[in-house]
Amino acid sequence: MKVKYFAWVRERIGKAEEMIEPPATVRTVEDLIAWLSSRNEAYAYAFEKPKVIRTAIDHAHVKADAVISGAREIAFFPPMTGG
Amino acid sequence: MKVKYFAWVRERIGKAEEMIEPPATVRTVEDLIAWLSSRNEAYAYAFEKPKVIRTAIDHAHVKADAVISGAREIAFFPPMTGG
Amino acid sequence: MKSPVTTCPVAIRIQEDDFDIAREIAVLTERRTDIGAVVSFSGICRADEDSSNIASLTLEHYPGMAEEEIKRHVDEATSRWPLNGVTVIHRVGRFIPGQNIVLVLTASQHRRAAFEAAEFLMDYLKTSAPFWKKEESATGSGWVEAQARDDEAAARWTKS
């Protein structure tokens, strides 16, 4: 699946998007954040406060317990500050 | 003192303004409306429902029991419908 | 840091001519960097006021008092909300459906103040500023009656 990062999440990870293939044990958004965080320090820094991170699956806001199977695109970003 | 009439009050009375000299017994707005109403049928028609009539003394909204002595200009009109 | 000097220019006009919203907003905001929010309200003559088909509306006002009454409410608005500018333009004369009647512009640092002040000013213009509308339709002409909903809208702003 495709993963996108925005604002300081993007800056900390150092890329705007990537393709990932998490193992089947990674079921929810929460699991995915933990799995990404374990990759290296950049991810760990981006996700150091998981409660602050907002997630969208296929362009719709979801909560941390949302199931990721079937998702084409998952995005992680800080609270929005538009308008 | 000068009296001004607006909207359908003006149309019913048939003039936009006039100078009047009410007797000293006419103390309040209410008294003035009664005194004007007694002049002829045009005034009586304009003031037939005194509770509907709004009054301003020297450009400020006042109630029916407001004292008129010292007023330079008194205006009678229907509820406002601007905006 | 230095806090920027905030001023609140106020413009109140009663006129027959149309207004240009973009120009009025430019006048309020030009060369300023302290304004974060501008709300504009324009009131337009509709064809279907109170379920009759309107051919035209004629707006009459009480010269002198109208300006003073609007000023009183603008002063109240600027004392209740942190505003950086207010413009109120009310047209008088004869209008056909689609034409502009009234413009209220409010500028502030934050949107909430600008929205609330604009709504406050419109509610008071409707119920307290000495203007009257006469409508002409295919079936004749008559004075527009005041709406209870407008009194209720204005009553929301009364401090308890």
Next chain:
Amino acid sequence: MKSPVTTCPVAIRIQEDDFDIAREIAVLTERRTDIGAVVSFSGICRADEDSSNIASLTLEHYPGMAEEEIKRHVDEATSRWPLNGVTVIHRVGRFIPGQNIVLVLTASQHRRAAFEAAEFLMDYLKTSAPFWKKEESATGSGWVEAQARDDEAAARWTKS
């Protein structure tokens, strides 16, 4: 009498270019006589965001989701209020103080619907549309933090 057919054209745009409020209002209202109220909100880059002196703001968004998220809230607005037209334009890119960032336009028969829908849309744009602001000042640059007051403003509209 025949009730006029009411339509509610919706325009949503995310663009780098500035917008022209007068032109956008004209597009919404031209050749219509059923609109009595138009509310516009423009959000402008301020020099003093959160008590630091801003040199510039850079707006980033999530292409695709941003348009869809705004569309969802415009659809909710048109279902909650009797609207005759909605335009939302959000700019992205780099802005200096005084420049326009966002425009919300709502048109309705009556002012209350137009005011409430515009405020609703702005509250949701602030808290739910995927845009992020980075500010540059003399002391460096940083991402603007979300404001609790914006969440509270948006929460007002949650149906209980």
